[in-house]
Amino acid sequence: MIQTIPSSPFTDQKPGTSGLRKKVRVFAQPNYAENFIQSVFDAVQPEAGSTLVIGGDGRYHNRTVIQAAIRIAAANGYGRVLVGQGGILSTPAASHVIRKYGASGGLILSASHNPGGPDEDFGIKYNIANGGPAPEAITDAIFARTKVIDRWLTVEAADVDLDTLGSQQVAGTTVEVIDSVADWADLMETLFDFPAIRAAVAGGLSMAFDAMHAVTGPYAVEVLERRLGFRPGTVQNGVPLEDFGGHHPDPNRVHAKVLFDLMFSPDAPAFGAASDGDGDRNLIVGKGIFITPSDSLAMLAANAHLAPGYAKGLAGIARSMPTSAAADRVAEALGIPAFETPTGWKFFGTLLDAGKATICGEESAGTGSDHVREKDGLWAVLLWLNILAARGESMEAIARQHWAKFGRNYYARHDYEALPKDDAEALMAALEASFPTLPGKAFGPLTVEKADSFAYTDPVDGSFSANQGLRVLFVGGSRIVLRLSGTGTEGATLRLYLERYEPAGGTLDADTDAMLSDLIAAAEAIAGIAARTGRSAPDVIT
Structure with missing residues (x-):
């Protein structure tokens, strides 16, 4: 009743x-x-x-x-x-x-x-x-x-x-x-060359996966250890716990520090990865090299044809606006469309349903494809393993060859967490109000070319979304982006995105912080984050 x-x-x-x-x-x-x-x-x-x-x-x-x-x-x-x-x-x-x-x-x-x-x-x-x-x-x-x-x-x-x-x-x-687990794991076997990965594992390919006591533990054990043959214990923190073991299940250099330190130690395996609370994000680290989520999207797209599920090629690549433009250059080389959408996986759905895009990604460690309509952390791990098995090269070698061909987008995200909501909104309002005066102004070696509030019209259904992030674009392709995150539960999280493009033949092996130092200084001069929030440094850098 x-x-x-x-x-x-x-x-x-x-x-x-x-x-x-x-x-x-x-x-x-x-x-x-x-x-x-x-x-x-x-x-x-x-x-x-x-x-x-x-x-x-x-x-x-x-x-x-x-x-x-x-x-x-x-x-x-x-x-x-x-x-x-x-x-x-x-x-x-x-x-x-x-x-x-x-x-x-x-x-x-x-x-x-x-x-x-x-x-x-x-x-x-x-x-x-x-x-x-x-x-x-x-x-x-x-x-x-x-x-x-x-x-x-x-x-x-x-x-x-x-x-x-x-x-x-x-x-x-x-x-x-x-x-x-079963339905998802069976789907993965239709997309990737499991026999080739198993052969690579038998030949010595090693990895470490941190499930962060979150949802992907059972999935990772089933696929990585049972179906692909990685040694027992490859999946660390694999039992889901109601409090994630007291840890923050966000796969980045701060919250997955144990894995990150391992990958830069003499005992590092060839490949390291982690996933988040609900399994849709990923951290990708090679032995001695961190692959940013933006670069991971670009490199996965450039090599996706090596996996059986994507051997026929990609229809297009889609990325969120704050994600670096690295994937755009891959799309151009492949002769396929590149789409720039607001943050939020829902904006990829119409593109995927219409067959306009095959692989999508967000800078917040989310990548996925048309196999589902969500980002998929372990899917990205498996595609990387397929690429490593097919190419027989190290993560570092694959990354450096990619940058040599496409150039490198030096990139970072600075998060200022739990800010008073009124302060964060006032900062964004003041920044947007300054936009008419910014073009032509110089901040150190950087000159502003354009400043705007990003808006998006869906090319499939015509829906319009305004106020999706504030952009300051500099002559030469560098940019800063600021937006307030919608994923927190207390106060506001201000995200500052920094991107500098270095073309092929340029400086491709420099320290990221050093390459972004001029952008960091320009962001402070333009937005006044420290003055308006009282924060002298971000809480998290990814």
Whole structure:
């Protein structure tokens, strides 16, 4: 029997670039998660009998919300709910399950790379039938519903056993607990040359993978150790924990320091990688060389033809605006389109669905392809392994040959975290107000060519997105970009992106910080970050 639970709206349920993210204590309020889930169903209005996918990254509060979501889904007429075993599905695996089983959509319970635990972060994101994040039209409708919702629906039913594979009934809805790993791992075998990688491993190819006690541990053990033959223990921190072992599951040089230090030690394996809380980001490190996410996108695209799933070539390459232009040069050499979109994987969805792009990437360590509609951290790791097996060269050799051909985009991102929201917004407003006066001004050796606020018109559906980041472009191809991140739960995170292009034949083997020093100085002179925030240095540099 359907139960109607009276409720009142919350004022803070506007989804960001990756769904609704708040502290666990916020989601744990009576009616808070239930209101949002009901608002999703009210906004998308699923047909009776539709299939819904539910899974998350295993963080604290995951199981509680999954049980509530199952009952709310049953009350709203879903005929089948697919749940990852243990309540776990990586974000790319959830995207694949939605697509494979013809679901109308899915709820992904994650705050991605944010910390987990009773005092940390939680999130809910809705993905649509193509497996990708809901576009702005749908998230806007969800938010509009949250502002007026006055009830949510549920059924009286016992909790589902999330740990046992098989089917159960909840008020007439079939709930299937599915293997969280198998479908995704089988898909990877269709894309990559597993026999060639296994042969390379048998021949001595070594690696280290840090799963950061997050969702990719079981996936990495299955694929890397069991199917590809890397030695047991190759996957470190492989057991998902509700608090990620007390660590920050963000795969960068700061939070994956143990792996990063290993890769620059005398005992380094040939290849190192890490993934994040929900499995959609990656860190790529060769022995003695860090490959930036922007460079990784470009190098993967340039070598993708070596993997069976991409042997026919790429339709196009898409990147987020803050991502370096390195991939654009690969696209030009391949004679295929390059697309520059706002940050947020949802902006790649229409391009992928229309067959205009095959590989996509964001500077925030996210890369993926048309195999799903999310970025996929382990997919990037496997494509790198396929390339290493096919070329028989080191990561360093591959990178240096790439730069010698295409030039090098020296690149870094500086994050200023948990800033007072008003201060961060005032900084951005003041910077944008200065734009008319900037062209022609010199800052050290750099002269401003153009300054603007990035806007995007989708070439497929014509949708328009404004205010997607502030850009200051310099003569010669260097630039700085500033934007406020939509993935945090407290205050505001200001991201400063720095990019300097050095053409082939130029200085390709210099220290990144030294090559970007003039841009760092120009950014401070133009935006006044230290003066306006009181921060003398960023919290994280990637």
